[in-house]
Amino acid sequence: MSASTVTEVEGFSPAAFDRLIESRNEPAWLQELRQSAFDTFQSMSLPSRKEEEWMRTDIRMFHLDKFAVPEQVKPEVELPLGVLRQGVDVGGSIVSYNGHTVESNLSEELRQQGVIFGSIAEVLEQRPELLEKYLLTKAVDPHFDKFSSLHAAFFTGGQVLYVPKNTVVKQPLHALSVLGPGGVDLGHTLVIVEEGAEVTMLNETASLDNKAPGMHCGAIELIQHPNSHLRYINLQNWGQGVWHFAHQKAIVERDSTLYWTIGALGSRLSKVNQHVALVGEGAYCEVNGVMFTEGKQHLSYHTLQHHEAPSCRSNFLYKTALQDHSRTVWRGMIKVDNAAQKTDGYQRNDNLILTEHARADSIPGLEIEADDVRCTHGATTGKIDEEQIFYAQTRGFTRKEAMRAIVIGFFQQVFDRIPLESVRDALGNAIASRVREYE
Amino acid sequence: MTDVLKIENLHVAVEGKPILKGVNLTIKRGEIHALMGPNGSGKSTLGFAIMGHPNYEITAGSIHLNDQDVLEMAVDERARAGLFLALQRPVSIPGVRLADFLRHATTNVRNPDRKEGEELIPMREFRKEIKDKMNHLSMDMEFARRYVNDGFSGGEMKRAEILQLAMLQPKFAILDETDSGLDADAVRLASQSIADIGGENMGLLIITHHDKLLEHNPPQFAHVMLGGKIVETGTVKLAQELHTDGYDRIRKAYPEAAAAELEMNEEEVSPAV
Ligand SMILES: Nc1ncnc2c1ncn2[C@@H]1O[C@H](COP(=O)(O)OP(=O)(O)OP(=O)(O)O)[C@@H](O)[C@H]1O
Ligand SMILES: [Mg+2]
Numbered sequence: 001m002s003a004s005t006v007t008e009v010e011g012f013s014p015a016a017f018d019r020l021i022e023s024r025n026e027p028a029w030l031q032e033l034r035q036s037a038f039d040t041f042q043s044m045s046l047p048s049r050k051e052e053e054w055m056r057t058d059i060r061m062f063h064l065d066k067f068a069v070p071e072q073v074k075p076e077v078e079l080p081l082g083v084l085r086q087g088v089d090v091g092g093s094i095v096s097y098n099g100h101t102v103e104s105n106l107s108e109e110l111r112q113q114g115v116i117f118g119s120i121a122e123v124l125e126q127r128p129e130l131l132e133k134y135l136l137t138k139a140v141d142p143h144f145d146k147f148s149s150l151h152a153a154f155f156t157g158g159q160v161l162y163v164p165k166n167t168v169v170k171q172p173l174h175a176l177s178v179l180g181p182g183g184v185d186l187g188h189t190l191v192i193v194e195e196g197a198e199v200t201m202l203n204e205t206a207s208l209d210n211k212a213p214g215m216h217c218g219a220i221e222l223i224q225h226p227n228s229h230l231r232y233i234n235l236q237n238w239g240q241g242v243w244h245f246a247h248q249k250a251i252v253e254r255d256s257t258l259y260w261t262i263g264a265l266g267s268r269l270s271k272v273n274q275h276v277a278l279v280g281e282g283a284y285c286e287v288n289g290v291m292f293t294e295g296k297q298h299l300s301y302h303t304l305q306h307h308e309a310p311s312c313r314s315n316f317l318y319k320t321a322l323q324d325h326s327r328t329v330w331r332g333m334i335k336v337d338n339a340a341q342k343t344d345g346y347q348r349n350d351n352l353i354l355t356e357h358a359r360a361d362s363i364p365g366l367e368i369e370a371d372d373v374r375c376t377h378g379a380t381t382g383k384i385d386e387e388q389i390f391y392a393q394t395r396g397f398t399r400k401e402a403m404r405a406i407v408i409g410f411f412q413q414v415f416d417r418i419p420l421e422s423v424r425d426a427l428g429n430a431i432a433s434r435v436r437e438y439e
Numbered sequence: 440m441t442d443v444l445k446i447e448n449l450h451v452a453v454e455g456k457p458i459l460k461g462v463n464l465t466i467k468r469g470e471i472h473a474l475m476g477p478n479g480s481g482k483s484t485l486g487f488a489i490m491g492h493p494n495y496e497i498t499a500g501s502i503h504l505n506d507q508d509v510l511e512m513a514v515d516e517r518a519r520a521g522l523f524l525a526l527q528r529p530v531s532i533p534g535v536r537l538a539d540f541l542r543h544a545t546t547n548v549r550n551p552d553r554k555e556g557e558e559l560i561p562m563r564e565f566r567k568e569i570k571d572k573m574n575h576l577s578m579d580m581e582f583a584r585r586y587v588n589d590g591f592s593g594g595e596m597k598r599a600e601i602l603q604l605a606m607l608q609p610k611f612a613i614l615d616e617t618d619s620g621l622d623a624d625a626v627r628l629a630s631q632s633i634a635d636i637g638g639e640n641m642g643l644l645i646i647t648h649h650d651k652l653l654e655h656n657p658p659q660f661a662h663v664m665l666g667g668k669i670v671e672t673g674t675v676k677l678a679q680e681l682h683t684d685g686y687d688r689i690r691k692a693y694p695e696a697a698a699a700e701l702e703m704n705e706e707e708v709s710p711a712v
Contacts, residue, residue, distance in 0.1 A: 385530075387530045388531075388532050390490075390492055391530035392540070393515045393518065394490050394514060394515075394517075394518055394523070395540070395548070395603060395607065396515050396518040396543075396544045396546075396547035396548040397543060398547075398555060399513070399514075400555060401547075405532065405535050405539075405543070406532060408534065408535070409533055409534025410533070412534030412535070413533075
């Protein structure tokens with residue numbers, strides 16, 4: 001396979017930016033949004049380990065100038081189908097390759113109901129006002145850091161899901177983003193669920209070549225209006241040569257529920273900020289994180305559960321297993337505003353270290369300004385127990401089968417909270433196939 | 440030809456410390472052997488050594504299953520060859536349902552040549568079988584949905600071990616205090632079940648400090664271990680004697696082994712220099 005995307009060496013220069021603007025016939029508000037993000041991008045340098053956020057995440061080997069704005073190219077090979085939709089009757093699907101949409105469809109029935117599911121470009125044609133209102137304005141801040149501004153200035157592909165008021169969408173919608181060797185994906189996901197509506201979205205990523213370099217600098221925005229219900233499943237399965245930077249934020253209004261599952265298996269290095277803002281009374285958010293790392297992977301997840309309104313509940317559970325020399329950082333924060341009385345916040349991170357040289361850092365945190373709250377957090381890190389392996393072996397399991405069973409068992413608590421069987425299976429199989437045998 | 444498990448001159452050390460000092464024991468399939476002996480004499484060590492626990496180093500001697508050299512086999516190969524150890528302290532595996540665990544175990548043991556990833560025995564067939572077995576052991580099906588030994592009471596763990604014995608149908612089983620932790624009714628039920636499961640088809644090595652299990656499973660041979668050696672072998676009468684009278688006579692009759700026992704215990708309490 002040839003490197004098919006990087007045709008110009010100008011990277012993310014002013015010339016590259018101008019060319020992007022020229023090549024896309026976008027409305028003025030979007031051009032302005034891009035321009036102001038680009039100004040921020042240019043004024044900032046890449047973060048260094050001196051900054052608290054990046055203390056444990058070393059990106060000195062990351063060279064932004066090796067990458068460039070992705071061109072629209074036809075994939076040379078058939079793209080994978082994705083693992084989340086196996087056995088699932090989906091109501092629509094979008095596939096993108098190197099940050100450009102190559103396939104997009106939505107069932108007629110859902111279209112009739114007023115559901116919108118399409119690429120950013122498509123929705124920009126059909127419903128520009130929707131994007132003007134929500135895109136990078138309510139949730140993710142384009143000026144947060146070098147990566148959010150890079151994303152906002154240069155994003156090409158991405159998908160938008162909009163569910164109108166009181167509409168219950170039964171069939172999940174599926175989006176898959178694929179990177180080719182050397183590819184760049186600046187995809188954006190925007191989900192808007194109107195009042196009383198209900199929907200499930202499956203979002204996953206993959207690389208054609210597990211070793212090839214690549215970059216993803218993306219954003220996810222989930223906007224929930226009152227009394228809406230969203231199940232959002234996000235599987236990060238980039239190849240192990242991919243640099244992955246992402247800002248993800250949900251805004252959850254009154255009496256809404258958000259079930260957010262995150263599977264993080266891929267990438268060379270990840271730095272993800274996941275932020276849930278509970279902004280209306282009685283909102284609930286449950287986050288299920290499943291991470292498995294190997295080789296020299298480094299995954300850094302910074303989660304923030306921000307209670308801005310009273311009587312909201314949040315429940316974050318992240319489980320991680322690590323093998324080889326891989327490393328994870330989980331930094332969780334529960335923030336409770338003065339107004340957010342009767343908050344019930346929970347966060348937990350459990351790590352299972354499979355090999356001597358793997359390392360997991362857990363840094364839970366609380367920042368509480370209200371007085372009538374209940375917040376609990378916990379973190380554990382342990383090794384796989386040789387006695388468990390022996391026990392399973394006395395019952396005929398090979399050492400490798402025993403390790404697999406124990407690792408999958410470690411994740412079972414979080415799998416039990418994942419509502420979709422296809423997702424549980426996909427994660428379970430992916431992890432089981434990665435677990436190797438150790439002495 | 441009857442299957443034979445033959446242990447000769449077995450020496451075992453843990454962390455460099457000798458525990459077993461020349462054990463000889465031959466069990467034919469269909470026989471019941473009782474293994475008795477005071478705490479710390481090395482009974483569990485023998486069980487671990489037979490199954491191949493990595494912390495138990497074989498420093499001399501041999502174990503054969505017919506003409507197969509057991510010491511050359513990995514732990515799971517031993518299980519697939521027909522050896523089973525019910526642990527004195529079963530290990531919990533959180534998140535792994537007993538039913539799933541047993542389905543995998545049963546598949547491997549029944550198809551010793553199965554490669555990783557090959558089909559498991561069909562769910563239907565397995566469910567029917569485990570249901571029957573659990574009924575027989577007066578166990579609720581709900582139990583199989585729990586995680587392996589996770590939060591089990593002492594008695595529940597032992598019953599789960601018996602269920603596994605029933606499913607795996609080994610040629611030889613070592614039951615290490617499978618009767619301890621059970622209430623009186625449960626001991627009776629367990630003893631009866633083991634008799635039903637074992638019978639002619641199994642060679643049993645029963646390690647016990649009680650007599651109920653042996654009442655239902657009368658041993659042809661009773662062995663006494665002291666200081667890492669089997670010092671005396673007798674009939675069921677010997678087992679009864681030890682239950683009523685304890686080990687004083689044995690210690691007197693075998694002063695060398697008694698001295699070894701003292702030494703083993705002393706080393707344990709003496710502080711590291
Ligand atoms: N894994 C181990 N690590 C350290 N010492 C051990 C280990 N296993 C056995 N030993 C020691 O070996 C000796 C024999 O122990 P073993 O468990 O075999 O005795 P036992 O006859 O089964 O006793 P009990 O009747 O109390 O179960 C004891 O001194 C014990 O402390
Ligand atoms: Mg013992």
